[in-house]
Amino acid sequence: MMDALWNLIGDDLAALQIAMPLLTATVCILVRRPMLAWGVAMFNAWGAVVNASILLHRVLTTGTISYAEGGWPVPWGIELRIDLLNALVLLVVTCICAVVLTAAPRALAAEVPEDKHYLFYAAYLLCMTGLAGMTVTGDAFNIFVFLEISSLASYALISQGPSPRALTSALQYLMMGTIGGTFILLGIGMLYMVTGTLNIVDMANQLGAVGPNRTVLVGMAFICVGAGIKLAVFPLHVWLPNAYTYAPAVVTAFLAATATKVAYYVLVRFIYSIFQVNFAFEVNRLDAVLIPVGIAAMFVGSLVAIFQDDLKRMLAYSSVAQIGYMVLGLGLANEHGLTGGLVHVFNHALMKCGLFLVLACLLVRVGSTKLAAFAGLGRRMPLTFAAFVLGGLSLIGVPMTVGFVSKWYLVLGALDAGMWPVAVLILLSSLLAVIYIWRVVEVGYFRTAADDAPEVSEAPFSMLLPTWVLIGATVVFGVWTSLSVGVASAAARMLLGGAS
Amino acid sequence: MSAASAVGLAVVWPLFAIVLIVILRKSPNLREAGTLLTGFSLFGVVAGVILPVVTAGGRPRLDVLEVLPGLSLAFEVEPLGMLFAMVASGLWIVTTFYAIGYMRGHHESNQTRFYICFAIAISGAIGVAFAANVFTLFVFYELITLSTYPLVTHAGTEKAKKAGRMYLGILMGTSIAFLLFAMVWTWLAAGTTEFTPGGILAGKVTGVELMVLLALYAFGTGKAALMPFHRWLPAAMVAPTPVSALLHAVAVVKAGVFTVLKVVVYVFGIDLLATTDASRWLTWVAAFTIIAASCVALTKDNLKARLAYSTISQLSYIVLGAALATTAGVIGGGMHIVMHAFGKITLFFCAGAIMVGAHKTEISELDGLGRRMPFTFGAFLLGSLSVIGLPPMGGSWSKWFLMLGAAEAEQWVMMLVLMASSLLSIGYLMPVVVRGFFRAAPADDHHAGEGLHEAPLLCVLPPVFTAVGGIVLFFFADDLWRLLTGMVP
Numbered sequence: 001m002m003d004a005l006w007n008l009i010g011d012d013l014a015a016l017q018i019a020m021p022l023l024t025a026t027v028c029i030l031v032r033r034p035m036l037a038w039g040v041a042m043f044n045a046w047g048a049v050v051n052a053s054i055l056l057h058r059v060l061t062t063g064t065i066s067y068a069e070g071g072w073p074v075p076w077g078i079e080l081r082i083d084l085l086n087a088l089v090l091l092v093v094t095c096i097c098a099v100v101l102t103a104a105p106r107a108l109a110a111e112v113p114e115d116k117h118y119l120f121y122a123a124y125l126l127c128m129t130g131l132a133g134m135t136v137t138g139d140a141f142n143i144f145v146f147l148e149i150s151s152l153a154s155y156a157l158i159s160q161g162p163s164p165r166a167l168t169s170a171l172q173y174l175m176m177g178t179i180g181g182t183f184i185l186l187g188i189g190m191l192y193m194v195t196g197t198l199n200i201v202d203m204a205n206q207l208g209a210v211g212p213n214r215t216v217l218v219g220m221a222f223i224c225v226g227a228g229i230k231l232a233v234f235p236l237h238v239w240l241p242n243a244y245t246y247a248p249a250v251v252t253a254f255l256a257a258t259a260t261k262v263a264y265y266v267l268v269r270f271i272y273s274i275f276q277v278n279f280a281f282e283v284n285r286l287d288a289v290l291i292p293v294g295i296a297a298m299f300v301g302s303l304v305a306i307f308q309d310d311l312k313r314m315l316a317y318s319s320v321a322q323i324g325y326m327v328l329g330l331g332l333a334n335e336h337g338l339t340g341g342l343v344h345v346f347n348h349a350l351m352k353c354g355l356f357l358v359l360a361c362l363l364v365r366v367g368s369t370k371l372a373a374f375a376g377l378g379r380r381m382p383l384t385f386a387a388f389v390l391g392g393l394s395l396i397g398v399p400m401t402v403g404f405v406s407k408w409y410l411v412l413g414a415l416d417a418g419m420w421p422v423a424v425l426i427l428l429s430s431l432l433a434v435i436y437i438w439r440v441v442e443v444g445y446f447r448t449a450a451d452d453a454p455e456v457s458e459a460p461f462s463m464l465l466p467t468w469v470l471i472g473a474t475v476v477f478g479v480w481t482s483l484s485v486g487v488a489s490a491a492a493r494m495l496l497g498g499a500s
Numbered sequence: 501m502s503a504a505s506a507v508g509l510a511v512v513w514p515l516f517a518i519v520l521i522v523i524l525r526k527s528p529n530l531r532e533a534g535t536l537l538t539g540f541s542l543f544g545v546v547a548g549v550i551l552p553v554v555t556a557g558g559r560p561r562l563d564v565l566e567v568l569p570g571l572s573l574a575f576e577v578e579p580l581g582m583l584f585a586m587v588a589s590g591l592w593i594v595t596t597f598y599a600i601g602y603m604r605g606h607h608e609s610n611q612t613r614f615y616i617c618f619a620i621a622i623s624g625a626i627g628v629a630f631a632a633n634v635f636t637l638f639v640f641y642e643l644i645t646l647s648t649y650p651l652v653t654h655a656g657t658e659k660a661k662k663a664g665r666m667y668l669g670i671l672m673g674t675s676i677a678f679l680l681f682a683m684v685w686t687w688l689a690a691g692t693t694e695f696t697p698g699g700i701l702a703g704k705v706t707g708v709e710l711m712v713l714l715a716l717y718a719f720g721t722g723k724a725a726l727m728p729f730h731r732w733l734p735a736a737m738v739a740p741t742p743v744s745a746l747l748h749a750v751a752v753v754k755a756g757v758f759t760v761l762k763v764v765v766y767v768f769g770i771d772l773l774a775t776t777d778a779s780r781w782l783t784w785v786a787a788f789t790i791i792a793a794s795c796v797a798l799t800k801d802n803l804k805a806r807l808a809y810s811t812i813s814q815l816s817y818i819v820l821g822a823a824l825a826t827t828a829g830v831i832g833g834g835m836h837i838v839m840h841a842f843g844k845i846t847l848f849f850c851a852g853a854i855m856v857g858a859h860k861t862e863i864s865e866l867d868g869l870g871r872r873m874p875f876t877f878g879a880f881l882l883g884s885l886s887v888i889g890l891p892p893m894g895g896s897w898s899k900w901f902l903m904l905g906a907a908e909a910e911q912w913v914m915m916l917v918l919m920a921s922s923l924l925s926i927g928y929l930m931p932v933v934v935r936g937f938f939r940a941a942p943a944d945d946h947h948a949g950e951g952l953h954e955a956p957l958l959c960v961l962p963p964v965f966t967a968v969g970g971i972v973l974f975f976f977a978d979d980l981w982r983l984l985t986g987m988v989p
């Protein structure tokens with residue numbers, strides 16, 4: 001029976017990453033009962049994790065997987081193509097989807113009316129469809145299509161937030177996101193004009209033959225800016241703090257760890273696989289843009305985070321800073337730097353998602369994510385608060401946490417590139433993280449809760465468990481790095497080697 | 501038990517105390533018994549199993565795991581680390597006895613948290629002592645910083661919080677900005693961060709870069725309290741006195757100077773520094789810190805603040821020993837880790853005993869107190885002599901070797917600095933004793949003439965014990981010297 005099933009779907013795993021959530025999203029709408037819809041979504045999400053693990057294992061053992069959709073031969077048909085790079089991103093995205101979904105029912109109960117829960121799960125699954133689609137596809141135009149699917153779904157998710165400002169935030173994101181999507185589409189259109197193909201591998205080959213060309217250059221500019229908006233790279237980040245602050249807490253946790261990560265993947269894919277190192281960095285000096293922008297993001301994001309009173313907004317600005325690290329790694333364009341950027345996708349997803357889940361716990365119990373709500377939390381919710389401290393240490397980059405691993409590779413990358421001032425700046429910016437994290441730790445441990453504060457107990461187990469799974473993972477993958485660093489550095493070598 | 505597994509055990513053993521402390525938290529007596537049990541057994545493992553192997557020339561090694569390529573968590577015991585681990589684990593026992601007397605006598609709250617953080621800090625100190633490479637050392641260095649933060653802010657007052665901010669800001673700031681950078685640089689240049697006799701940088705880093713790298717290490721180790729990164733230490737005096745005694749006179753600050761010494765000997769190699777003169781500037785920074793901190797100490801009326809500045813000054817002795825880059829210099833530095841530990845912990849114990857027994861914190865209030873607290877003030881006298889460096893205290897030997905090191909390096913100015921510093925330390929330590937024993941008690945002191953009025957027994961015995969230990973060390977300096985010669989090939 002299992003063998004038969006395996007024979008049936010074994011080769012279609014990549015396609016199932018897109019088809020399953022799309023299908024289950026409709027099922028969610030049909031069943032309407034919140035817990036039933038959640039069960040369907042959970043089944044799909046954890047299935048996707050298993051699926052992504054198998055795909056990564058296959059890529060590691062047998063190399064890149066190419067899947068011709070509908071049996072149409074590549075490059076005429078649409079190809080799903082999974083190599084080390086997107087296998088890693090896919091694993092991150094599916095794991096986060098599944099873990100956040102596990103915590104969702106209790107968290108949603110505090111923020112979203114129960115009769116809308118099934119719609120929420122449907123939108124969540126659609127968003128997942130889009131993200132998985134962008135990740136697995138080998139077709140440039142498909143990236144745009146799936147980007148729009150995930151974006152539309154995420155506008156809906158954000159607007160579910162309890163505050164009326166959730167709607168304006170969603171609208172702001174909608175406008176910015178649409179501009180970003182349109183730019184990407186324009187860029188792809190220009191590349192299509194020159195190469196006559198939409199298949200990524202084919203496009204890369206054709207571009208190599210074209211040589212210097214203004215249309216390609218303009219296309220690259222459009223794509224970089226468009227992906228930059230979706231990635232919220234400074235100074236294109238303005239939508240992000242509002243969206244993260246006013247969205248329901250689980251949505252923030254989900255988007256912070258997946259949407260920007262996939263946008264980063266798209267940027268890496270276009271720059272390294274399609275335009276390739278020579279065109280992007282040697283002919284056009286893209287690093288002269290990316291490195292300063294990354295550094296500016298590191299500092300602006302962290303500095304602004306220091307002055308936030310709402311912790312969701314603080315972590316949102318911290319995300320802007322962390323995205324700066326990733327962009328910096330991308331811009332360094334050497335093996336250590338790119339490894340640092342890619343491994344930070346993995347690492348930052350773990351820690352930021354864990355931290356936002358802590359805030360979700362706080363919303364359920366205390367009903368606020370303001371700094372004042374943390375008063376006395378060290379005593380009132382010790383496990384939840386300990387998770388915050390540990391996640392914060394990871395954000396700072398204390399050794400034996402994932403943050404240290406990322407920073408190590410980024411600093412190495414900067415020194416390899418002969419840019420020691422950049423290495424100094426990376427380390428200095430992590431000191432800013434000490435400040436904004438420690439503000440919270442002080443309040444949690446030393447400020448006693450107001451006398452009229454309601455009695456609170458530890459967060460519900462169904463939320464505490466996922467939170468600690470992620471926070472625990474920040475320590476585990478800070479010590480045992482062969483999966484994250486191993487895949488990321490192999491992917492970096494592959495991308496720098498020019499092969500895709 | 502093999503020596504290698506004993507090394508691993510010693511690092512995690514203090515954490516075992518946490519389990520006992522948490523289980524027994526309802527009964528303070530049993531809880532402290534748990535800490536003591538762990539302390540005695542830890543010292544047993546360090547002194548009974550590991551020490552004989554190291555004395556015989558062995559270097560027990562334990563590889564735990566490779567975190568990143570070329571960056572592994574590993575332990576290897578050499579003489580210097582052996583010595584530091586002995587001091588930290590041995591004095592932990594004494595301090596625990598003292599803490600029982602002090603914390604109860606002073607009615608401190610949150611004692612369970614106090615003992616837990618203390619145990620983690622000791623684990624960190626042992627980890628630093630036994631680290632086989634810069635990375636492992638860095639990991640445990642940060643563990644010490646994080647675990648002592650709750651101890652510094654123990655009181656939870658606005659002042660304590662402010663001190664905590666400075667503590668964390670300077671220690672973590674310097675370690676991330678400089679020490680981590682130095683580590684990455686070392687790794688890139690040498691392809692390893694392993695501590696190797698003779699150093700790993702010869703021929704790989706040269707000229708001015710060598711000086712810059714040394715500066716990153718010296719200032720990155722904020723715990724060594726080199727000026728201008730010394731302010732955290734006086735600030736940390738807001739902590740309960742047992743913390744000031746063991747951590748801010750022994751474990752934390754010694755972890756700092758130990759790091760500097762170890763990096764100089766095993767990463768740079770003293771031959772490299774001696775031939776390139778790359779550490780010449782550091783002798784001047786250390787000399788400045790020695791003199792300047794002593795002068796500041798003279799101006800402080802608060803006893804703990806004065807002792808804190810004295811510590812800053814004395815720590816730079818060890819940095820100076822390292823920077824001289826001579827055999828006698830590094831041996832003197834290593835020896836001073838032990839001698840100063842015994843001297844300064846005595847002084848802090850006494851300061852705490854005075855606080856608990858007579859509720860006095862300022863030196864100007866101590867007039868005539870020596871007649872009521874003769875044991876405390878007697879111990880203070882012995883501790884002072886050791887810090888000053890006079891026989892029959894162990895402190896005279898370490899100073900002797902440091903002088904010898906300065907002579908070997910033909911740095912006569914440094915000999916003068918050391919002598920001047922001795923005079924200054926007489927100037928800031930002796931008034932305490934003189935006031936206590938020879939000044940008459942103020943007229944409005946209605947306790948005067950009431951006879952013996954010492955602090956609780958557990959506050960008085962530990963300083964007497966460590967003061968006597970200072971005398972004993974005077975006669976066993978030869979053994980220390982023989983052990984330490986093993987670190988320079």
